Amino acid sequence: MTYRDIFERPQPREEPHYETQQVCMNGHQITVAYHTLSNRRQDFCVQCGSPTIYKCPKCHAEIRGIWINPGVVTASPTPVPDHCHSCGDPFPWTLLKDASGALDAVEAAKLGNELPPIMVKLVYRKGGE
Numbered sequence: 456m457t458y459r460d461i462f463e464r465p466q467p468r469e470e471p472h473y474e475t476q477q478v479c480m481n482g483h484q485i486t487v488a489y490h491t492l493s494n495r496r497q498d499f500c501v502q503c504g505s506p507t508i509y510k511c512p513k514c515h516a517e518i519r520g521i522w523i524n525p526g527v528v529t530a531s532p533t534p535v536p537d538h539c540h541s542c543g544d545p546f547p548w549t550l551l552k553d554a555s556g557a558l559d560a561v562e563a564a565k566l567g568n569e570l571p572p573i574m575v576k577l578v579y580r581k582g583g584e
C-alpha cells in the first residue's frame with residue numbers, strides 16, 4: 456500500500472481526520488500514516504538508532520500525522536510537530552533542539568559551567584520518569 460492508495464480508496468462515508476505520525480526521539484519522521492501503513496512502522500530510527508514514539512509521552516494523545524480528507528489529495532508534506540496538540544507539552548526532540556541551542560549560546564558567550572534553565576528542566580524530567 457502506498458500514500459496514493461490512502462487517498463484513492465473509495466471511502467465516501469469517512470470523515471476527514473488526522474492519521475498518526477511516528478517520530479524518533481531525535482525528531483526524525485518515520486511515518487505520517489502509522490495506522491494505515493503499518494508496514495512502515497519502526498521501533499527504532501534507521502538514521503540515529505533512537506527509539507520511536509507515536510504518542511505524546513505526557514498525555515498519550517497520538518501525534519498528528521497526515522490529514523486525510525477523502526477525495527482531496529494533499530501534496531504538502533506533514534511537518535514533525537514541536538508540541539503536542541492535546542496538552543501543549545514540547546516533544547522530546549523539541550527539548551533537545553532547545554537544549555543544544557541553549558548550549559551553543561552558552562559556549563559562544565563563555566558563560567561558565569552553569570547549566571541553562573532548559574538543561575535543568577531536562578535533567579529533572581529524566582529523573583522523574
Ligand SMILES: [Zn+2]
Binds near residue numbers: 479483500501
Ligand atoms: Zn532518528
Ligand SMILES: [Zn+2]
Binds near residue numbers: 539541542
Ligand atoms: Zn500531550
